[in-house]
Amino acid sequence: ARDDTFIRSPTLKIIIFHVESLKTNGEATWPKDVGVIALEIYFPSQYVDQAELEQFDGVSTGKYTVGLGQARMGFCSDREDINSLCLTVVQRLMERNGLSYDQVGRLEVGTETIIDKSKSVKTVVMQLFEESGNTDVEGIDTTNACYGGTAALFNAVNWVESSSWDGRYALAVAGDIAVYATGSARPTGGAGAIAMLVGPNAPLAFDRGLRGTHMQHAYDFYKPDMASEYPVVDGKLSIECYLSALDRCYSVYRNKIHAQWQREGVDKRFSLEDFGYMVFHSPYCKLVQKSLARLVLSDFLSHPRSNTETGPFSGLEAFREVKPEETYFNRDVEKAFMKASTEMFDQKTKASLLVSNQNGNMYTPSVYGCLASVIAQHTPQHLAGQRIGLFSYGSGFAATLYSLRVSQDATPGSGLDKLCASLCDLKARLDSRRKVSPAMFAENMQLREDTHHLAPYVPQGAVEELFPGTWHLTRVDEKHRREYSRRSLNDDLPLEAGLVNSTTATEHIPSPVKKMPRLPASTAGPEAVTVSNGDH
DSSP, X not given: OOOEEEEOOSSOOEEXXXXXXXXXXXXXXXXXXXXXXXXXXXXXXXXXXXXXXXXXXXXXXXXXXXXXXXXEEEOOOTTOOHHHHHHHHHHXXXXXXXXXGGGEEEEEEEXXXXXXXXXXXXXXXXXXXXXXXXXXXXXXXXXXXXXXXHHHHHHHHHHHTSTTOOSOEEEEEEEEEEOOOSSTTGXXXXXXEEEEEEESSOSEEEEEEEEEEEEOOOOSEEOOOXXXXXXXXXXXXXXXXXXXXXXXXXXXXXXXXXXXXXXXXXXXXXXXXXXXXXXXXXXSHHHHHHHHHHHHHHHHHHOTTOOSSSSTTTTOGGGXXXXXXXXXXXXXXXXXXXXXXXXXXXXXXXXXXXXXXXXXXXXXXXXXXXXXXXXXXXXXXXXXXXXXEEEEEETTTEEEEEEEEEOSOOSTTSHHHHHHXXXXXXHHHHHTSEEEOHHHHHHHHHHHHHHTTXXXXXXXXXXXXXXXXXXXXXXXXXXXXXXXXXXXXXXXXXXXXXXXXXXXXXXXOOOSSSOOOOOOOOOOOOTTXXXXXXXX
16 A cells, blocks of 8 residues: 655645555565666866876876877866855756756765865755755765765665655765876866766666675775875876776676576676676776776686687687786786777777866766766667666775666657757867866966865955856855855856756656646846855
8 A cells, every 4th residue: 555645845745655665575666767867967167278288297299188088177266166066066957957956855965075074065055955945855975086976876776766765856966176286197187066866767777786896995096184185196006996896896797697687587698798888987088998998808708718710809819818917007918908899999988988088087977977978979769778887986995887777768758868958968068168278277276275275265266257057156254164156047158048948958857756846947046146054
């Protein structure tokens, strides 16, 4: 039996359906196709060109653009911090999808950009919920390097599939500002935020039971200095940790899908061919290309009778007996398998690197920027029915390889059609940013370094250079309390205004368990709505 409970709020009544606890066969009842319904991405309005940065830094031509595979790097002025990034991306997602804040029952933020050792970013974002009167929102911040966003997403999915679910949506937010001290690591920075709406009947549904996770202790990348934004990085160890975690997660995933197929009576071996697309956490694009080659090596070694005369493993017989743990820096293995995987990289992974190549490493949102890039560059018809593999990695270290199944329904107005439409302008948005000289970029980095955690402080960055609708820091008082305002959406930037006014983008998404009254899509924000990060 199903019990309907009415919950009152200042703005509307929500019908909550209690999830039935048991089926007749004793198994838990699961909401169907839980996953990502909508996805919003935010990145700063300015970037530095990596080729120009090579010249400015006095390094060899191609060191950043070819060696790392990076073209541009987005960065924040002192007007933006982790709170403002998350305020911006959450409000954009809510507005563009015509959602009421009453429809959200869980919100969790994954970030490693820590500006307060006690107060969470999530509590700052809750100020967006105040007008709705909705304070019944579970979730808090989750931190472990670049893995926090994935943990937040998993927690959102687990909540919807649990007895705690009250019928509302969950929001998983990932955001970071990736900055490094002057030196070889600086061009691997970036900044941005992702917000994902999670619920049942999603166009990107989680493959239930198919997650391969590896957790281990290592000091490959960490931030022990609370007075600095900069990490301590052991570059070689970090690459070894990343690749070893990839090997182990892929092996666990493969074993789990084999077991699942065996239960279903499916007699086949799993390989990369079973993924329509494969996306990775991207510290820099070249590592992603090497990572796909790494999975081809894993497929090769797991198939003892692989054909080395013809096909994808042609000419690889000499590597039959190699041990994966001895090949992380083996140039012969790397070269051979990158060559063998070239066609597969072009088909399954290359498109995912749009945001990474143009904006840099966003840390926790990185792998989801890669997911957004795939969706942005393909039609619903092309994506329908595909399985997308995702590898998420966070230093220290924590990693998971899992998969999403794309809905078969690509008809106009379907959830998949709306998701694709909301991201189809991604490249245009990247191209609309303002290029800043390397000298000005260096000045910005120095300003951030000099004023990090300074109080009281009034930011110097120009508000008019931010995208319309962007939340920004207005001041930090003597008690380190931060106040924010939102730049108006009515400013004369046609591209961003179009994002909000688009009839496709603002199509209302009903509540998961009950269609709610359609709310008019917001087309303008207050000129100077001000919020603070509280008194704590």
